[in-house]
Amino acid sequence: MQIQSRLSSLAISLLAALIIGGCSSTATEPVDQQEPVAPAPEVVAPVEVVEEAAPGFAADNTTPVDGAGQPITRTFYFEYDKAILNPGDLASLEVHAQILSRNSDRSVVVQGHCDERGTREYNLALGERRAAAISSFLRSAGVSSRQIEVVSYGEERPQNPGHNSAAWAQNRRAVVEYR
Amino acid sequence: MGLLLGFIAGKGLVGALSRVLCSLRRAKGFLALVILLSLSAPLHAATSLDTIIIDRGVDEPIRIAVVPFAMPEALSDAANLSNIVAFDLARSGQFDPLASENMLSYPSNRQAVFFRDWRILKSAYLVIGRAELAPENGKVVVEFELFDVAGERSLESRSFTIERSQWRDVGHKIADLVYAKITGVQGAFSTKILYVLAKDAGSTNARYQLEIADADGARARTLYASSEPILSASWSPDGQRVAYVSFETGRPSIILQDIDGPYRERLTNFRGINSSPVFSPDGKDLAMVLSRGGDPEIFVMNIATRKLRRITRHHGIDTEPAWTPDGQSIVFTSDRGGRPQIYQVELATNFLQRLTFIGDYNARARILPDGQHLVFVHRRNGVFHIAWQDLEKDSVLVLTETDLDESPSLAPNGAMLMYATQDQGRGILAVVSIDGRVKYRLPSSAGDVREPAWSPFLPDPLTAN
Numbered sequence: 001m002q003i004q005s006r007l008s009s010l011a012i013s014l015l016a017a018l019i020i021g022g023c024s025s026t027a028t029e030p031v032d033q034q035e036p037v038a039p040a041p042e043v044v045a046p047v048e049v050v051e052e053a054a055p056g057f058a059a060d061n062t063t064p065v066d067g068a069g070q071p072i073t074r075t076f077y078f079e080y081d082k083a084i085l086n087p088g089d090l091a092s093l094e095v096h097a098q099i100l101s102r103n104s105d106r107s108v109v110v111q112g113h114c115d116e117r118g119t120r121e122y123n124l125a126l127g128e129r130r131a132a133a134i135s136s137f138l139r140s141a142g143v144s145s146r147q148i149e150v151v152s153y154g155e156e157r158p159q160n161p162g163h164n165s166a167a168w169a170q171n172r173r174a175v176v177e178y179r
Numbered sequence: 180m181g182l183l184l185g186f187i188a189g190k191g192l193v194g195a196l197s198r199v200l201c202s203l204r205r206a207k208g209f210l211a212l213v214i215l216l217s218l219s220a221p222l223h224a225a226t227s228l229d230t231i232i233i234d235r236g237v238d239e240p241i242r243i244a245v246v247p248f249a250m251p252e253a254l255s256d257a258a259n260l261s262n263i264v265a266f267d268l269a270r271s272g273q274f275d276p277l278a279s280e281n282m283l284s285y286p287s288n289r290q291a292v293f294f295r296d297w298r299i300l301k302s303a304y305l306v307i308g309r310a311e312l313a314p315e316n317g318k319v320v321v322e323f324e325l326f327d328v329a330g331e332r333s334l335e336s337r338s339f340t341i342e343r344s345q346w347r348d349v350g351h352k353i354a355d356l357v358y359a360k361i362t363g364v365q366g367a368f369s370t371k372i373l374y375v376l377a378k379d380a381g382s383t384n385a386r387y388q389l390e391i392a393d394a395d396g397a398r399a400r401t402l403y404a405s406s407e408p409i410l411s412a413s414w415s416p417d418g419q420r421v422a423y424v425s426f427e428t429g430r431p432s433i434i435l436q437d438i439d440g441p442y443r444e445r446l447t448n449f450r451g452i453n454s455s456p457v458f459s460p461d462g463k464d465l466a467m468v469l470s471r472g473g474d475p476e477i478f479v480m481n482i483a484t485r486k487l488r489r490i491t492r493h494h495g496i497d498t499e500p501a502w503t504p505d506g507q508s509i510v511f512t513s514d515r516g517g518r519p520q521i522y523q524v525e526l527a528t529n530f531l532q533r534l535t536f537i538g539d540y541n542a543r544a545r546i547l548p549d550g551q552h553l554v555f556v557h558r559r560n561g562v563f564h565i566a567w568q569d570l571e572k573d574s575v576l577v578l579t580e581t582d583l584d585e586s587p588s589l590a591p592n593g594a595m596l597m598y599a600t601q602d603q604g605r606g607i608l609a610v611v612s613i614d615g616r617v618k619y620r621l622p623s624s625a626g627d628v629r630e631p632a633w634s635p636f637l638p639d640p641l642t643a644n
Contacts, residue, residue: 109429117563119543119556119585120410120630121455121468122512122519124431125475125496128452132473151430152452156408158381163583163604 055095056102062178066095074176075159076134077169080115083129085137093134096176097141104144110134111175112152113159115168120154127152130174228396228608228628234618236272241361243268244277244302248323249287249309257343260308260321263350267368268358270395270610271594272617277302289324289333297328304328306357318342320644321349325357335360338644347397348640367590370394371634372597373402373412373421374608378626380408386626389423391438394590394633396608396621402436403443410630413457418637422446422456422465433467435482446480455499459506466490466500466509477511479526490524499543504550510534512542521555535568537575543586547613548593554578554613556585565598567613578615588633597621599629 055066063071074096076089085093100106112131114123131150139145160167245265250257261279268274279285283296287309297305308323318340325335335356341349348369355366376388387409392399403409407426414421418438425434432448433456447453451470458465465480469487477490477500490509491497496519499512503523510523521535521544535541540558547554557566557575565579565587579598586599595617597610602620606627609620621628 116583118519118540118558119499119512121499122496122542124452124454125468125470125498128470128475129496149430150451153408153426154410156380156410156426157385161379161381163601 055099057099057178064096064099064176064178072096074178076174076176078130078172078174080117080168080172081126083126083133085133090137093137094141097138097143100138100143100147101141104147107147107149107179108138109149109151109177109179110138111157111177112150112154113157113171113173113175114155115171116155116158116163117168118155120156124152124154127154127174130172134174134176227392227399228621228623229625231266231270231395232620232622233270233272234620235616236269236275237616240273240275241304242275242277242302243304243306243357243361244282244297244300245306246282246285246287246308247279248307248321251310251312253312254310254319257346258350260310260323260346260350260353261306263347264306264323264354264357267351267354267366267395270619271358272612272619273358273362292326294326294328294331297326302328304334304357304361306353308353313340319346321353323353323356325360339641340644341641345641347393351393351395352639352641364594365592365636367592367594367633367636368394369639370591370637371418372396372588372608373414373423373630373632373634374628375409375412375630376623376626376628377408377606380627389421396623402438403434411455412630412632414632414634415458416460416462416635418635421632422458424454424456433465435465446482446485451475452498457500457502459502460504461506466502468498468500477509477524479509490526490529501545503546504548510544510546510553512544521553534570535575536573541566545587545589545596547589548591552613554587554589554596556587565596565611567615576615578611578613579609579618581609584609586630588631590633591636597631597633599631 057063058065058071066072072092072095077086100108110131112127114127128150131152135148135150138148158171159173160170245261248260250259265276269276277300281300284293286292286307292307305326305328306323308321310319310321313320320338320340322338324333327334337356339349351368354368358366371391372394373389373391376390378386385406387405388401389403389409389412390399391402405425405427410424412421412423420435420437422433422435424431428448432453433446434443435446436443449469449471452468452475455468456465463482465482467478467480468475469478474494475496475498477497479488479490493513493515495513495515497511497513500509502509508523508525510521512519513522518539519542520533521541522531522533524531534553538557538559542556544553544555551570553568553570555566557564557577559577562582563584564577565584567576567578581600584598584600587596589596593613595610595612597608599606600609602622606629607620607622608628608631611618
């Protein structure tokens with residue numbers, strides 16, 4: 001319970017930082033110094049507590065799992081033309097941040113994707129903004145920028161090849177791939 | 180339709196084509212009919228764009244008769260050159276070629292032309308020609324002549340010696356010459372197109388191919404194939420090289436490649452976006468988008484020195500550069516105003532101005548050769564169209580009626596543009612004249628076709644005699 005409440009307060013403060021960042025179009029900061037910085041003590045403190053939960057990797061050493069050993073989602077969806085994280089995704093992203101913080105030899109590629117509406121090159125930029133929103137969160141949660149690479153595929157690699165709103169919703173996403 | 184197809188197979192394309200266009204005009208131009216180009220072109224590669232569908236032409240097209248060329252038996256496996264010429268002219272939407280079976284005579288030299296025959300048929304112009312084998316070297320000598328029927332005079336006459344492989348080249352060349360003589364505008368039938376052919380995009384079997392073909396989609400061949408995405412192909416102004424974006428390294432990088440030679444080089448592979456390469460009008464520089472600093476900005480690379488110059492400085496999205504024809508400015512898409520709009524920056528002064536104000540999504544602009552007009556992707560009521568804008572005025576003319584229209588690419592004569600759209604869930608290429616009156620489609624049965632890039636005028640591969 002203690003962990004839960006501390007996690008959610010962290011999540012709320014990070015979400016606030018991201019929303020402020022998103023609204024002013026600064027989701028794709030060039031360097032760490034310009035990041036919207038979450039309060040440092042809150043980031044550090046839960047790490048000690050959740051250590052016992054030990055999120056990490058499944059036996060295949062690839063699939064990220066939470067403290068209970070359950071695989072956590074690696075795909076995060078976005079609204080049309082938006083690059084703002086869904087509040088419901090922050091808990092999973094926090095687990096990814098813990099895994100990366102505890103495994104400094106591991107890294108991720110965050111892939112950004114769009115639906116097919118709009119021009120291809122503009123969507124390449126929008127996909128990067130989505131992946132950067134994930135990257136921003138992870139770095140705010142203590143992950144080294146050296147462990148994260150952002151790659152946008154724009155609309156070039158749809159998850160669903162359909163041409164309808166259900167397909168589009170599946171295609172507006174960012175995917176965390178462990179290396 | 181069965182009758183029509185049988186007719187095409189039996190009598191050649193020209194007659195059917197003319198009938199199609201006549202019925203098109205009777206139906207006020209909104210009826211779409213299929214013309215099976217492939218039936219008359221046995222030299223097609225299997226992956227070529229397969230059919231052209233003419234949706235609409237001008238209201239009063241110019242009536243022209245292209246008489247079947249006299250050809251020896253040894254060349255009977257090739258399409259009659261008159262089919263290639265007539266089809267090119269019909270495809271422009273500005274000509275109405277006469278059905279060959281309606282002709283009263285089939286002259287192939289000047290002495291056999293009786294102008295009265297063509298006046299009766301209301302043909303304003305007449306094209307005749309012949310092809311002969313040169314016995315000593317296996318080459319083919321092709322001659323043609325264009326007449327003004329009312330004035331009973333010859334307007335143009337040429338002779339070419341060609342390789343058998345240049346059959347379509349000489350057909351397109353004759354169409355260019357006829358078109359230029361009659362309309363006063365340089366023809367673009369001899370040009371090429373680049374496009375991306377995608378199969379099973381997004382799946383583990385995905386295959387992406389950068390293709391080059393004639394402007395009518397014939398004679399396609401693959402310049403590069405990958406399991407990773409390819410996009411944003413751009414011609415060098417001399418038509419010798421292509422720049423494009425490939426994800427072959429796991430991130431987008433800009434590739435420079437020969438069209439016909441072995442040269443291929445990765446120009447950039449920075450972290451982040453490396454994309455939207457576009458050659459400057461003098462061919463020395465490449466405008467591009469890099470996000471190595473954290474957000475996408477426009478850069479200009481000198482191709483010889485590889486030196487980069489940063490053009491834009493804004494934390495928003497800056498992308499999709501295009502050069503003005505004088506090479507002095509770059510237009511680009513930016514969301515610095517909150518929504519994607521088109522801006523222009525003058526390179527010498529960094530003077531920046533916004534060009535589009537109507538609508539909340541205007542992107543991927545290209546500038547007409549006159550430097551006075553833009554074409555771009557324009558969203559209206561949630562639907563993406565290709566639009567045209569006079570830079571002197573703010574009015575926007577929407578050229579296309581379909582949805583998800585994108586990637587407009589201008590023919591080098593500025594008369595038409597090719598763009599990507601969807602037809603029954605499949606990506607296809609389509610062409611619209613710059614006034615919106617002429618439209619045709621180039622579908623493909625091979626996969627999703629997208630990202631067209633229309634070539635500049637290319638060096639003439641033919642030698643005139």
